[in-house]
Amino acid sequence: MRKTITVAVLGSTGYVGLELIYILSRHPGIEIIFLGSENFPNKDIKEFDKRITNDTLPKLDLYKNIDPTNIDVVFLALPHIVSQNFVKKNINKTNIIDLSADFRLDDSEVYRNNYNSKHVCPYLLNNFIYGLPEINFGLIRNCNNIAVPGCYPTSILLPLVPLLKAKLINSYNIIIDSKSGYSGAGKKFDERNISKDGMLNFYNYNTNEHRHICEIHQELSKISDTEVKFSFNPHILPIFRGMMSTIYCDLNKDISSYDINECLTKFYSNASFVKLIDKQERNDFFKVQNTNNCFIKLFDHSVSSKIIIVSLIDNLLKGGSGQAVQCMNIMFGYDEKLGLENN
Incomplete structure:
Protein backbone atom coordinates (compact mmCIF):
# COMPACT_ATOMS: atom_id res chain seq x y z
CA MET A 1 0.00 0.00 0.00
CA GLY A 150 -22.85 15.25 -12.08
CA CYS A 151 -25.31 12.85 -10.49
CA TYR A 152 -27.80 12.73 -13.37
CA PRO A 153 -25.04 12.26 -15.97
CA THR A 154 -23.51 9.41 -13.97
CA SER A 155 -26.79 7.48 -13.86
CA ILE A 156 -27.32 8.04 -17.59
CA LEU A 157 -23.82 7.65 -19.03
CA LEU A 158 -23.03 4.34 -17.35
CA PRO A 159 -25.71 2.39 -19.26
CA LEU A 160 -25.62 4.42 -22.49
CA VAL A 161 -21.89 4.78 -23.24
CA PRO A 162 -21.27 1.05 -23.91
CA LEU A 163 -24.41 0.75 -26.05
CA LEU A 164 -23.67 3.78 -28.22
CA LYS A 165 -20.04 2.76 -28.52
CA ALA A 166 -21.12 -0.66 -29.80
CA LYS A 167 -23.72 0.93 -32.12
CA LEU A 168 -26.54 -1.13 -30.63
CA ILE A 169 -29.02 1.71 -30.10
CA ASN A 170 -30.26 4.61 -32.18
CA SER A 171 -28.64 7.86 -31.08
CA TYR A 172 -31.40 10.13 -32.40
CA ASN A 173 -34.37 9.31 -30.19
CA ILE A 174 -33.35 8.64 -26.60
CA ILE A 175 -35.86 9.51 -23.88
CA ILE A 176 -34.56 9.94 -20.34
CA ASP A 177 -36.84 10.21 -17.31
CA SER A 178 -34.89 10.76 -14.07
CA LYS A 179 -35.97 11.02 -10.45
CA SER A 180 -33.77 12.28 -7.63
CA GLY A 181 -33.92 12.57 -3.87
CA TYR A 182 -34.06 16.18 -2.71
CA SER A 183 -30.48 16.16 -1.40
CA GLY A 184 -29.47 16.61 -5.03
CA ALA A 185 -30.79 20.16 -4.83
CA GLY A 186 -28.43 21.03 -1.97
CA LYS A 187 -29.03 22.45 1.50
CA LYS A 188 -30.78 25.53 0.15
CA PHE A 189 -33.64 23.33 -1.04
CA ASP A 190 -36.94 24.28 0.62
CA GLU A 191 -38.47 21.08 1.98
CA ARG A 192 -41.91 22.71 1.83
CA ASN A 193 -41.73 21.92 -1.90
CA ILE A 194 -42.12 18.22 -1.12
CA SER A 195 -44.19 18.22 2.08
CA LYS A 196 -47.27 20.22 3.06
CA ASP A 197 -49.78 19.51 5.82
CA GLY A 198 -48.46 15.98 6.19
CA MET A 199 -48.81 15.24 2.46
CA LEU A 200 -45.86 14.38 0.25
CA ASN A 201 -45.24 16.02 -3.12
CA PHE A 202 -43.41 14.96 -6.28
CA TYR A 203 -42.69 17.16 -9.28
CA ASN A 204 -40.69 17.56 -12.46
CA TYR A 205 -38.52 20.59 -13.19
CA ASN A 206 -36.32 22.07 -15.94
CA THR A 207 -37.59 19.63 -18.57
CA ASN A 208 -35.15 19.73 -21.52
CA GLU A 209 -33.50 22.77 -19.88
CA HIS A 210 -31.51 21.21 -17.05
CA ARG A 211 -27.85 22.25 -16.79
CA HIS A 212 -26.68 18.63 -16.91
CA ILE A 213 -27.99 18.21 -20.46
CA CYS A 214 -24.86 19.75 -22.01
CA GLU A 215 -22.65 17.47 -19.91
CA ILE A 216 -24.57 14.36 -20.95
CA HIS A 217 -24.53 15.42 -24.61
CA GLN A 218 -20.80 16.18 -24.52
CA GLU A 219 -19.84 12.77 -23.15
CA LEU A 220 -22.21 10.75 -25.34
CA SER A 221 -21.08 12.62 -28.45
CA LYS A 222 -17.46 11.63 -27.79
CA ILE A 223 -18.23 7.96 -28.43
CA SER A 224 -21.02 8.16 -31.03
CA ASP A 225 -20.40 8.33 -34.78
CA THR A 226 -23.84 9.87 -35.29
CA GLU A 227 -25.48 12.91 -33.77
CA VAL A 228 -26.89 12.34 -30.29
CA LYS A 229 -30.40 13.63 -29.61
CA PHE A 230 -32.33 13.02 -26.42
CA SER A 231 -35.04 14.48 -24.24
CA PHE A 232 -34.47 14.78 -20.50
CA ASN A 233 -37.14 15.14 -17.84
CA PRO A 234 -35.84 15.30 -14.23
CA HIS A 235 -37.99 15.07 -11.10
CA ILE A 236 -37.61 15.64 -7.36
CA LEU A 237 -38.85 12.91 -5.02
CA PRO A 238 -39.90 13.36 -1.36
CA ILE A 239 -36.97 11.24 -0.17
CA PHE A 240 -33.51 12.38 0.91
CA ARG A 241 -31.16 10.33 -1.26
CA GLY A 242 -31.25 8.11 -4.32
CA MET A 243 -31.62 8.54 -8.08
CA MET A 244 -33.37 6.50 -10.75
CA SER A 245 -33.03 7.15 -14.48
CA THR A 246 -35.39 5.30 -16.80
CA ILE A 247 -34.07 5.42 -20.36
CA TYR A 248 -36.04 4.49 -23.49
CA CYS A 249 -33.98 3.59 -26.57
CA ASP A 250 -34.70 2.37 -30.09
CA LEU A 251 -32.67 -0.69 -30.99
CA ASN A 252 -30.69 -0.60 -34.20
CA LYS A 253 -31.58 -3.02 -36.97
CA ASP A 254 -31.21 -6.72 -36.10
CA ILE A 255 -30.31 -5.91 -32.48
CA SER A 256 -32.15 -7.69 -29.67
CA SER A 257 -32.43 -7.23 -25.92
CA TYR A 258 -30.08 -10.21 -25.63
CA ASP A 259 -27.39 -8.19 -27.45
CA ILE A 260 -27.93 -5.27 -25.08
CA ASN A 261 -27.57 -7.49 -22.04
CA GLU A 262 -24.46 -9.18 -23.44
CA CYS A 263 -22.84 -5.83 -24.24
CA LEU A 264 -23.38 -4.37 -20.78
CA THR A 265 -22.44 -7.62 -19.03
CA LYS A 266 -19.16 -7.83 -20.92
CA PHE A 267 -18.35 -4.12 -20.61
CA TYR A 268 -18.82 -4.15 -16.83
CA SER A 269 -17.54 -7.67 -16.14
CA ASN A 270 -14.65 -6.32 -14.06
CA ALA A 271 -16.38 -3.22 -12.70
CA SER A 272 -16.42 -2.92 -8.92
CA PHE A 273 -19.54 -0.80 -8.66
CA VAL A 274 -21.70 -1.32 -11.77
CA LYS A 275 -23.98 -4.33 -11.53
CA LEU A 276 -26.58 -5.73 -13.92
CA ILE A 277 -29.55 -7.32 -12.21
CA ASP A 278 -32.12 -9.68 -13.71
CA LYS A 279 -35.83 -9.06 -14.15
CA GLN A 280 -36.79 -11.03 -11.06
CA GLU A 281 -34.60 -8.94 -8.75
CA ARG A 282 -35.95 -5.74 -7.26
CA ASN A 283 -34.27 -2.51 -8.27
CA ASP A 284 -35.27 0.11 -5.71
CA PHE A 285 -33.86 2.90 -3.59
CA PHE A 286 -33.41 0.73 -0.50
CA LYS A 287 -31.05 -1.42 -2.55
CA VAL A 288 -28.74 1.40 -3.63
CA GLN A 289 -28.89 3.97 -0.83
CA ASN A 290 -25.61 4.34 1.08
CA THR A 291 -23.66 2.41 -1.58
CA ASN A 292 -21.34 3.48 -4.39
CA ASN A 293 -23.10 1.12 -6.79
CA CYS A 294 -24.96 1.64 -10.03
CA PHE A 295 -27.61 -1.03 -10.59
CA ILE A 296 -28.83 -1.51 -14.16
CA LYS A 297 -31.96 -3.43 -15.10
CA LEU A 298 -33.24 -4.07 -18.63
CA PHE A 299 -36.80 -4.49 -19.91
CA ASP A 300 -38.06 -5.45 -23.36
CA HIS A 301 -40.62 -3.13 -24.95
CA SER A 302 -43.63 -5.23 -25.86
CA VAL A 303 -44.77 -3.10 -28.81
CA SER A 304 -41.71 -2.28 -30.90
CA SER A 305 -37.95 -2.73 -31.13
CA LYS A 306 -37.10 -0.71 -28.04
CA ILE A 307 -35.25 -1.35 -24.82
CA ILE A 308 -36.07 0.20 -21.45
CA ILE A 309 -33.12 0.68 -19.11
CA VAL A 310 -33.49 1.46 -15.42
CA SER A 311 -30.31 2.84 -13.83
CA LEU A 312 -30.15 3.38 -10.08
CA ILE A 313 -27.53 5.20 -7.97
CA ASP A 314 -27.18 7.04 -4.68
CA ASN A 315 -26.85 10.65 -5.82
CA LEU A 316 -24.58 11.52 -2.88
CA LEU A 317 -22.23 8.57 -3.39
CA LYS A 318 -21.85 7.24 -6.94
CA GLY A 319 -23.38 10.56 -8.00
Missing part, protein backbone atom coordinates in the same frame (compact mmCIF):
# COMPACT_ATOMS: atom_id res chain seq x y z
CA ARG A 2 1.14 3.54 -0.72
CA LYS A 3 1.99 6.09 1.95
CA THR A 4 -0.81 7.85 3.78
CA ILE A 5 -2.44 10.51 1.59
CA THR A 6 -3.04 13.94 3.13
CA VAL A 7 -6.32 15.52 2.07
CA ALA A 8 -8.36 18.68 2.47
CA VAL A 9 -12.04 19.32 1.89
CA LEU A 10 -13.41 22.76 1.02
CA GLY A 11 -17.16 23.16 1.35
CA SER A 12 -17.31 20.85 4.32
CA THR A 13 -20.82 21.43 5.64
CA GLY A 14 -22.96 20.87 2.53
CA TYR A 15 -24.55 17.49 1.85
CA VAL A 16 -21.76 16.45 -0.53
CA GLY A 17 -19.01 17.77 1.75
CA LEU A 18 -20.35 15.96 4.81
CA GLU A 19 -20.76 12.72 2.88
CA LEU A 20 -17.19 13.08 1.64
CA ILE A 21 -15.79 13.69 5.13
CA TYR A 22 -17.75 10.73 6.50
CA ILE A 23 -16.13 8.45 3.91
CA LEU A 24 -12.65 9.92 4.26
CA SER A 25 -12.73 9.84 8.06
CA ARG A 26 -12.97 6.03 7.88
CA HIS A 27 -10.64 5.52 4.91
CA PRO A 28 -7.53 3.59 6.05
CA GLY A 29 -5.18 5.27 3.60
CA ILE A 30 -5.71 8.97 4.21
CA GLU A 31 -5.27 11.71 6.79
CA ILE A 32 -7.59 14.73 6.76
CA ILE A 33 -5.52 17.78 7.64
CA PHE A 34 -7.79 20.67 6.56
CA LEU A 35 -11.56 21.18 6.54
CA GLY A 36 -12.72 24.43 4.98
CA SER A 37 -15.89 26.39 5.73
CA GLU A 38 -16.46 30.10 5.23
CA ASN A 39 -19.62 30.12 7.36
CA PHE A 40 -18.56 28.04 10.37
CA PRO A 41 -14.86 28.61 11.17
CA ASN A 42 -13.59 27.00 14.39
CA LYS A 43 -16.62 24.70 14.60
CA ASP A 44 -16.29 20.94 15.06
CA ILE A 45 -17.40 19.02 11.95
CA LYS A 46 -19.07 16.42 14.18
CA GLU A 47 -21.71 19.04 15.03
CA PHE A 48 -22.99 18.83 11.45
CA ASP A 49 -23.18 15.05 10.98
CA LYS A 50 -23.65 12.57 13.83
CA ARG A 51 -22.16 9.78 11.72
CA ILE A 52 -18.74 11.44 11.87
CA THR A 53 -17.11 10.25 15.09
CA ASN A 54 -13.39 10.68 14.39
CA ASP A 55 -11.95 12.82 17.22
CA THR A 56 -8.72 13.62 15.38
CA LEU A 57 -10.28 15.75 12.64
CA PRO A 58 -9.24 19.41 12.45
CA LYS A 59 -11.62 22.24 13.28
CA LEU A 60 -13.30 24.00 10.38
CA ASP A 61 -11.20 26.84 8.98
CA LEU A 62 -11.45 29.63 6.42
CA TYR A 63 -10.41 28.77 2.86
CA LYS A 64 -7.69 31.43 2.87
CA ASN A 65 -5.80 29.54 5.57
CA ILE A 66 -5.17 26.42 3.51
CA ASP A 67 -1.61 25.66 2.37
CA PRO A 68 -2.18 23.34 -0.62
CA THR A 69 1.54 22.71 -1.08
CA ASN A 70 1.47 20.50 2.04
CA ILE A 71 -1.59 18.52 0.91
CA ASP A 72 -1.67 15.61 -1.54
CA VAL A 73 -5.21 16.24 -2.78
CA VAL A 74 -7.84 18.92 -2.24
CA PHE A 75 -11.51 18.04 -2.67
CA LEU A 76 -13.69 20.95 -3.75
CA ALA A 77 -17.28 20.42 -2.59
CA LEU A 78 -18.06 23.98 -3.57
CA PRO A 79 -20.67 25.71 -5.72
CA HIS A 80 -19.75 26.40 -9.32
CA ILE A 81 -17.78 29.63 -9.80
CA VAL A 82 -16.31 29.30 -6.29
CA SER A 83 -14.38 26.20 -7.34
CA GLN A 84 -12.80 27.78 -10.40
CA ASN A 85 -11.45 30.68 -8.38
CA PHE A 86 -9.62 28.26 -6.07
CA VAL A 87 -8.32 26.28 -9.05
CA LYS A 88 -7.03 29.39 -10.80
CA LYS A 89 -4.82 30.21 -7.81
CA ASN A 90 -3.71 26.69 -6.90
CA ILE A 91 -3.67 24.53 -10.04
CA ASN A 92 0.04 23.62 -9.81
CA LYS A 93 0.29 23.39 -6.02
CA THR A 94 -1.62 20.15 -5.38
CA ASN A 95 -3.90 17.54 -6.92
CA ILE A 96 -7.52 18.69 -7.18
CA ILE A 97 -10.77 16.71 -7.25
CA ASP A 98 -13.58 19.12 -8.05
CA LEU A 99 -17.19 18.07 -7.38
CA SER A 100 -18.69 21.23 -8.89
CA ALA A 101 -19.60 21.73 -12.54
CA ASP A 102 -16.74 24.13 -13.21
CA PHE A 103 -14.39 21.76 -15.07
CA ARG A 104 -16.74 19.11 -16.50
CA LEU A 105 -17.36 20.91 -19.77
CA ASP A 106 -14.75 21.17 -22.51
CA ASP A 107 -16.10 24.40 -24.02
CA SER A 108 -16.12 27.62 -22.00
CA GLU A 109 -18.92 29.07 -24.15
CA VAL A 110 -21.13 26.10 -23.37
CA TYR A 111 -20.32 26.69 -19.71
CA ARG A 112 -21.23 30.38 -19.99
CA ASN A 113 -24.53 29.61 -21.69
CA ASN A 114 -25.54 27.02 -19.11
CA TYR A 115 -24.27 28.60 -15.91
CA ASN A 116 -24.81 32.25 -16.82
CA SER A 117 -21.25 33.13 -15.92
CA LYS A 118 -18.00 33.62 -17.77
CA HIS A 119 -15.41 31.02 -16.80
CA VAL A 120 -12.49 32.72 -15.04
CA CYS A 121 -9.87 30.23 -16.26
CA PRO A 122 -11.05 28.54 -19.47
CA TYR A 123 -7.43 27.78 -20.36
CA LEU A 124 -7.42 25.24 -17.51
CA LEU A 125 -10.41 23.20 -18.70
CA ASN A 126 -8.16 20.70 -20.47
CA ASN A 127 -6.17 20.19 -17.24
CA PHE A 128 -9.05 18.13 -15.83
CA ILE A 129 -10.12 14.57 -16.60
CA TYR A 130 -13.80 13.69 -16.51
CA GLY A 131 -13.93 11.42 -13.49
CA LEU A 132 -16.17 8.53 -14.53
CA PRO A 133 -13.91 5.63 -13.52
CA GLU A 134 -15.69 2.87 -15.43
CA ILE A 135 -15.15 4.83 -18.67
CA ASN A 136 -11.93 6.79 -18.01
CA PHE A 137 -9.99 4.56 -15.60
CA GLY A 138 -6.66 4.84 -17.44
CA LEU A 139 -6.89 8.62 -17.78
CA ILE A 140 -7.77 9.02 -14.10
CA ARG A 141 -4.84 6.85 -13.03
CA ASN A 142 -2.37 9.16 -14.79
CA CYS A 143 -3.78 12.61 -14.07
CA ASN A 144 -3.51 15.32 -11.43
CA ASN A 145 -6.95 16.91 -11.56
CA ILE A 146 -10.42 15.38 -11.71
CA ALA A 147 -13.82 16.87 -12.56
CA VAL A 148 -16.34 14.59 -10.85
CA PRO A 149 -19.42 14.02 -13.06
CA GLY A 320 -20.93 12.61 -5.94
CA SER A 321 -18.68 11.92 -2.95
CA GLY A 322 -18.28 8.17 -3.41
CA GLN A 323 -17.23 8.63 -7.00
CA ALA A 324 -14.77 11.33 -5.93
CA VAL A 325 -13.12 8.94 -3.46
CA GLN A 326 -13.12 6.19 -6.10
CA CYS A 327 -11.20 8.57 -8.38
CA MET A 328 -8.77 9.44 -5.58
CA ASN A 329 -8.09 5.76 -4.96
CA ILE A 330 -7.29 5.24 -8.64
CA MET A 331 -5.09 8.35 -8.85
CA PHE A 332 -2.95 7.27 -5.91
CA GLY A 333 -2.70 3.58 -6.73
CA TYR A 334 -5.09 2.20 -4.13
CA ASP A 335 -7.74 -0.42 -4.79
CA GLU A 336 -10.65 1.64 -6.13
CA LYS A 337 -12.99 0.04 -3.58
CA LEU A 338 -10.95 1.12 -0.54
CA GLY A 339 -13.10 2.99 1.96
CA LEU A 340 -16.25 2.51 -0.12
CA GLU A 341 -17.34 -1.07 0.44
CA ASN A 342 -19.07 -0.53 3.78
CA ASN A 343 -21.09 2.58 2.92
